Amino acid sequence: MELLNEYIDAYLSTLKYLDEVISEPADEYGLSFEQYLIMHNIAQKDGLTLSDIVDDRKVTRAAVSRQIKTLLKRDYVYQEPDEDDRRRMLLHLTETGTEIEKIVTGRVENRFEGWVEVFGSVKAREILDFIKMFDDKVVSKTKARARGRE
Numbered sequence: 001m002e003l004l005n006e007y008i009d010a011y012l013s014t015l016k017y018l019d020e021v022i023s024e025p026a027d028e029y030g031l032s033f034e035q036y037l038i039m040h041n042i043a044q045k046d047g048l049t050l051s052d053i054v055d056d057r058k059v060t061r062a063a064v065s066r067q068i069k070t071l072l073k074r075d076y077v078y079q080e081p082d083e084d085d086r087r088r089m090l091l092h093l094t095e096t097g098t099e100i101e102k103i104v105t106g107r108v109e110n111r112f113e114g115w116v117e118v119f120g121s122v123k124a125r126e127i128l129d130f131i132k133m134f135d136d137k138v139v140s141k142t143k144a145r146a147r148g149r150e
Helices: 002-027 033-044 050-057 061-073 095-119 121-149
Strands: 077-081 089-093
Touching: 002 033, 002 095, 033 050, 033 061, 033 077, 033 089, 033 095, 050 061, 050 089, 061 077, 089 095, 095 121
Parallel strands: none
Antiparallel strands: 077 089
8 A cells, every 4th residue: 555655646746747747848828738749740751641640659540630630820830732633632831830840859959868878878777667667557558448448
């Protein structure tokens, strides 16, 4: 029971706010971290499609579609039909989107480098390995069970 209470305390004091800590570099531009990641992916590979992002992120089309809709409204991203298949819409960063993606990427890199400095690269790798193991052994199995109930 004591271990459970410590986990709850850790969640309430840290994990609950982790998304806010990670999202902070993009806040100034009204971006969630997920929206920034979509922009970052487009910056790395211009002409991605919604399906490409869905496959990469392993989330629903609806979730990605909502994020892209916001990016379109803010004029950070634009779409154009694929010349080979006019039904496919290719995603590109606007000039503003390109500038913002570069700025936020710099901030994210600086923040991450600070974390690695605090923990050291060996401990940072151990933390990442633990997160991956937790995803594999707990999160993925929980998601699979939930999908089985749908």
